[in-house]
Amino acid sequence: MREVYVAGIGITSFTRLEYPLVEIAAYPAMMALQDSGLKKVDHVFVANMASGRINHQTGLASAVVDNLSLTPAGAETIENGPASGASAIKAGFMAVASGLHDVVLVTGAERLREVNNLDATDAVATLTHPLAEYIYGVTLPSLAGMFTRLYMKKYGVTSRHLAMVAVKNHDNAMLNPFAHIHQKITLEGIIDSPEAMTNNPMVADPIRFFDCCPVSDGAACLILTTKEVAQKSGHPLVRLAGVGQATDTHAVHDREDPTELLAVRGAAAQAFKMAGVKPSDVDVAELHDAFTILEIVESEEVGFFKKGEGHLALERGETRLGGRIPINTSGGLKAKGHPVGATGVGQAHEIVQQLRGEAGKRQVKDAKTGFTCNFGGFGNNVVCLTFVREG
Amino acid sequence: MEKSILGYKCTKCAQVHYPNRTLCRKCGHNEFTTLPLPKSGKLLTFTHLYTLPADFEVTSIGLGIVELDGGTRITGQLEIEKPEIGMKVRGDVKMVRNDGYNNYYGMVFYRA
Structure with missing residues (x-):
């Protein structure tokens, strides 16, 4: 297997974007090509979840490769729900590692704000089991609500812990010019005062408004290639050192212990093993905080903290910028935003910036090892990536 | 029947x-x-959902996961004022959704 490196990166703002989806996908690809100094690629993977349903466009990769004038390079759309982005990076990794292709462009893009929030929520809810969940009105927030309630009872996590994740990630997003939400929030404003219940209404009891990520449009791109080609880009060398993926039952009620996220545990273990690093080696991580509870639980399942102790590490400030293991320096899905199919590529973009030393005010000092967890469905399909800076 | x-x-x-x-x-x-x-069982977890897909005509619904007698688990709607984890519930098959074209039937649970 050949080693795989990142030669170029690009990103759009995560926000509401009034451009056609193809252009949203192409813009960060153009930036990544410029960043890498490359003009041609062998293959394009486009990550997207809902273009057929929301934007009335299928065969997205064919449109993107042509828009970028990269034909006749091969092109495929990768759909793996909210984990589409990391899945597309994994496809790019396999293509370069196997020797099939030398230069692969991976762009993730989503434009959900073309429709209203209820329709966007419904589009995402089609990830749930059609007969055993979806027909009842089950949405991702409702699964998160039921999960949070169990986690609170079993491990003593409180609404205040959840709010602490939101405050931290909003603070981080203030330092990220590409983040969707640039709004400083406080514990007093969203949990600790009488007004808080008005500012922060219930969405899926016990989950409140500020426990949920926004619905974003946006795109991000990575160019993956060999060491020889990546060295010519002139950037610090960042290697995609580990990929891991695992699945779990489709219907959440089918899980023996619904407080365990076994797919996160399995995917992370593989991504660490392949890279030859331990969770304690990680300097910076992007975890899939579509709901605040998920940042806490993923931080345990990937091995940063013991099961049931993630909220205690959060309390101690270990996951803040400047803490022992800063999590979601970009603002996370919570505040950077969640353009579903693009999210996993966006996470990788943040980690590459951190490892290159290009993260500006949110830079983690001398970050050498980075990690991402991209969480599909309600934990039924999870892809984790480990990145290592060389030299 | x-x-x-x-x-x-x-x-x-x-x-x-x-x-x-x-x-x-x-x-x-x-x-x-x-x-x-079976139609009776124990409530394992629940939520009350206030942001529903557009085809629902109510503003909020109760949802829960129930372990039925015999051990099989099922997700369903709840019509229970103050649900608690572990409480006994009994279910009935009712219309749970109409998307404008079809009626969908599923389990609705009540306090046992």
């Missing part, structure tokens, strides 16, 4: 699945018989 939700019992290992599978999760076998699932 009283409506029921069907479980899928593996003809080899007797594991009951809901929803159905092509291959048994326990033993990998591919033949099942159907049986009406």
